[in-house]
Amino acid sequence: MLVNNEQKIEKSVIFQKMKFLSRLSALLFILVLLGINSFALPASAATSKNNSVLVSLVPPTSKPAILDPTFDPTKVDLGITPTGWSNSDDQTIDLNPPIPYQQILSETALSGFTGSQMSPKYPQDLEVLKKELKQRQVKISEPWVGTLFTEGKKEETLKEFKKQIAFMKEMKGKKIVVAELGYAVHQKKCVDPLVNRPHFTDEQWSDLITGLNQLGAIAQENRMQLVYHPHIGTGVEDLADIDRLMSGTNPETVKLLLDTGHLYYAGVDPLTVTKKYANRIKHVHLKNIRQSELDESKKTGRSFLDSIRAGIFTVPGDSAGAIDFQPILQELAKANYQGWLMVEAEQDPNKAEPLKYALMARKYLRNQIGF
Numbered sequence: 001m002l003v004n005n006e007q008k009i010e011k012s013v014i015f016q017k018m019k020f021l022s023r024l025s026a027l028l029f030i031l032v033l034l035g036i037n038s039f040a041l042p043a044s045a046a047t048s049k050n051n052s053v054l055v056s057l058v059p060p061t062s063k064p065a066i067l068d069p070t071f072d073p074t075k076v077d078l079g080i081t082p083t084g085w086s087n088s089d090d091q092t093i094d095l096n097p098p099i100p101y102q103q104i105l106s107e108t109a110l111s112g113f114t115g116s117q118m119s120p121k122y123p124q125d126l127e128v129l130k131k132e133l134k135q136r137q138v139k140i141s142e143p144w145v146g147t148l149f150t151e152g153k154k155e156e157t158l159k160e161f162k163k164q165i166a167f168m169k170e171m172k173g174k175k176i177v178v179a180e181l182g183y184a185v186h187q188k189k190c191v192d193p194l195v196n197r198p199h200f201t202d203e204q205w206s207d208l209i210t211g212l213n214q215l216g217a218i219a220q221e222n223r224m225q226l227v228y229h230p231h232i233g234t235g236v237e238d239l240a241d242i243d244r245l246m247s248g249t250n251p252e253t254v255k256l257l258l259d260t261g262h263l264y265y266a267g268v269d270p271l272t273v274t275k276k277y278a279n280r281i282k283h284v285h286l287k288n289i290r291q292s293e294l295d296e297s298k299k300t301g302r303s304f305l306d307s308i309r310a311g312i313f314t315v316p317g318d319s320a321g322a323i324d325f326q327p328i329l330q331e332l333a334k335a336n337y338q339g340w341l342m343v344e345a346e347q348d349p350n351k352a353e354p355l356k357y358a359l360m361a362r363k364y365l366r367n368q369i370g371f
Helices: 001-039 101-111 124-134 154-170 200-220 239-248 260-265 270-276 291-300 306-311 325-334 354-369
Strands: 076-080 115-117 139-141 144-147 175-180 225-228 254-259 281-286 339-342
Touching: 001 325, 076 139, 076 354, 101 115, 101 124, 101 291, 101 354, 124 139, 124 154, 139 175, 139 339, 144 154, 144 200, 154 175, 154 200, 175 200, 175 270, 175 281, 200 225, 225 281, 239 270, 254 260, 254 270, 260 270, 260 281, 281 325, 291 306, 306 339, 325 354, 339 354
Parallel strands: 076 115, 076 339, 115 139, 144 175, 175 225, 225 254, 254 281, 281 339
Antiparallel strands: none
16 A cells, blocks of 8 residues: 555656656747747848848837838848948958958848948859858849940940849849949049049030940840949039939939939038939938048048048948938938938948948938838
8 A cells, every 4th residue: 555655656756747847848949939039030130021040230129210201111222332341442441361251241241231232352253152142141232334435435335334234134133333434533542533533525425425325225125224323533523413414314214323422522412412313313322421531631632542541431320420311311212212222431441340330320220211
């Protein structure tokens, strides 16, 4: 009898232990699931649309967007150009040893951006490039095409343009960024880009407009969109230049890239351009300016590249920046802008840590637009 009671007690103890372990296992399982979900699907996921486990370092926010109305998150993508890590115009603006392209792409994703402009640093082998982009869920937002119509180099321009069309087809992209670089001075050392910029003759303007209309038609035939980038140190820099280019080109095939930094550098109010051409702006570079450095560049005649080294550019969200982006973004949202919003700050990574500024810009945009 005593033996039977002892056996019953022992079985009861074993049963209780098993029950406890079962509950503990269930609890642990639930916690693991919650942990995975909170890691894989936060509002700040760099690729949350695809339920990726890649996450941004930018925390989610429960606050409503500052903009009202704001952008449609299903029709607007956020990217950042690689020029904060390494400069395309002067590749000596870099760290020593140079920043590897893997770091640029990884920090782009960590910052919560899904797009990057093509860079000379990125793999030229398309299969390698696709693999590196896919691992980080990052896309190529645009190439850069320098046209030379005003120098009479139409065939060379067409050849390069068609090459970039083919490239963007491989990248599944839709935008082709162009700028006329005939007689441009922005890459020249010790040359003031504002004073020494080219001024085109009527004949050169005619060649440029005819050429851009041809490129726009080619882009449209390939289901892509040409956007023109007014740029410091080139023949299309200020508001008068932009007006002449917009009035002369086909509005259906030649669109405008809004680069806030280059406009401000040239003495043009980016908000004025946004309001005037809101329905024609189809690509955006959000670039900020440090007023003190701009004033010094104008005073001393500093070159474009030396101005970059001095820190003339920064990102949206930097309190040292002079541009108020909120009304610009609001005008774009009111116009139902769709496409890329690309943060761009050409900076020296020795002075401005790239990831820090990428995160600064992403947090600012999240507060403004709500995603």
